[in-house]
Amino acid sequence: MNVVVCVKQIPDPAAPPALDPETKNLVREGKLILDDSDSYGVEMALQLADAAGGGDVTLVSMAPNGETSGLRTALAMGAAKAILVSDDSLAGSDALGTAKVLAAAIKRAEPDLVLAATESTDGYTGTTPVQVAELLGLPSVTFAKKVEIDGSSVKVERQTEAGYDEVESPLPALVTVTAGVVEPRYPSFKGIMAAKSKPVETLTVADLGIDAGEVGSAGARQEITEVAEAEARSGGEIVVDEGDGHLRVIEFLEQLKVI
């Protein structure tokens, strides 16, 4: 069974995020890492391919400057190969522009199943995977907390407001997974060494047959008009517990007439 996993390479979330004052796009310079949210999809794909008795796990990503450091992490976990779309015209792409690029790249891998995170850690628009599914004409099941392959269909426990639904979809299909779905493995030393020589196919927008005007800032058809710092919450009172911290909480709750 061939599985494609959409992965995003993002600036290290531990570093403070920055917006370019001119373009108001998120600054994506410097080293990018594998979005932690995507490690669950990679792990799920490896387990499903394994359970199905074989098949390739292919990563699909879009990133500036031919960036591959995050892809290498996922290859080190065990993915077989990667398709990276990198093109100057992609700067400033919105979710739909990104989806068009990913969909065209995914098509080349002819997957039985496409996996993605429910949303990225840095942009968290959360719509790209479903847009990809629509563009590829595939059914989709979002917010999976459990995924199993049963012959030619995929069975999913889908998170809901009240609990979860058992959902079944024929393959090929797209499924987005939550961070609880599996425990991602750490790449082994052997895996890290092997990842260095695994194939990464780098493509441009033209290679995918997409018009550059449809993607990037040109294709976004939306603009950020202003970025302002949010009103900070006024400084609260910080008390170090010396055995009586709970009394201060009681007092606070009394003031609010909660008790």
Next chain:
Amino acid sequence: MSVDKIWVLTEISDGAPITTSLELISHARSLGGTVEAVAWGEDTASVAPTLGEYGVSTVHDVGDLAGSLPGAPVAAAIAAAVNAGDGPDVVLFPATYDGRDVAGRLSAKLDRPVLTNVIDLVEKDGGLLSQHAVFGGSYVLSARFTGEGPQLFVVRAKSFPAEPSGGAAAAVVAAPGAETGATNAARILARHVEERTGPKLDEADVVVSGGRGLGEKEQYALIEELATLLHGAAGASRAIVDAGWVPYSHQVGQTGKTVKPTVYLACGISGATQHLVGMKNSKNIVAINKDQDAPIFSVADLGIVGDVHKVVPKLIEALKARG
């Protein structure tokens, strides 16, 4: 572009429109033009009086989905109306699981961009300007569409108050059927509702949440006991939900519930961005955490730097002693 007609995606749960849809309908009234709803289910007509009361003139009924997930068929119905020249100028979606699915599908189907994580929407120069909280709410970004409509906005819960305006029952019309092909092949086989007692998490006046700092699953009982004593609801950070300690329905944050209680008590929660966006607009925040550098303290009105295993049991004893 003027805003003459707004459609609000209206989810029905337990026979009533969900609160977030009513919030969007209430706010849509202030943006000019008519407010209409798109709904689906076995008995959409039964919510027409409530929707009318909040200002909806017409409900576009997609009908019973017969076990389908809403994403594909509802998006197809909206797209059919747009393509027939009878569609809305603006569609507002609640930021729910199904709301995001419909918005994503519709965006790709119509080739229109979609703006998500909207926390405010104002009319400006005949168009709409949306506001978005980014980087865990430390920045507010304003955005607008520059191309052809309809304009699609996915709006976070509790961005606006839900206020009835006293209208007559909305008219119910069948939404045009549309071809969905393979995109609509997924089926719901069974639904599982996780029972909870006490007030609902997103409606409770007091929310007590626990996180990784509790150390182990069994310690979550402290959170539940404290919540019960305060007549509140028990919540959780994503970390412990993902770890399987508590069900997803307890999750507060970006991918969970948005809460705005009178008091939010965060116990052993560090305050990751994904958690902060779901609770930072609580009226009062109390944080108990042993790491004084934890980000949760930056939003706390009262922060107790201490061990949850010591502070919370004492708090429970003190509340019990009050009777």
